[in-house]
Amino acid sequence: MAFRVSPEEDAQIETAVKLTGLTKQDYIIRRLLCRDVVVQGNPRVYKALRDQLAAVLDELCRIEAGQGVNDELLDTIQMIATIMNGMQEDFAYDR
Secondary structure: OOOOOOHHHHHHHHHHHHHHOOOHHHHHHHHHOOOOOOOOOOHHHHHHHHHHHHHHHHHHHHOOOOOOOOHHHHHHHHHHHHHHHHHHHHHHHHO
């Protein structure tokens, strides 16, 4: 199966794949079948989160008074927040 996406959509999918730690195939299949995407913390996911948070911070530093925030940035921030909240819950259970 093949499908086309815009460069912006491809970048958004790539970001999601990196943040979840899944393969692109597994991520797309789970999303298409409306299954939960469960993020398992590992060094690769932590590195992706760190790198993505740095990119978000750079982008936010360029934005003046909340103007010019695009939907892709907001989606990325929402995904990072969701993953971080899940990681906090897992950390609380591990103690």
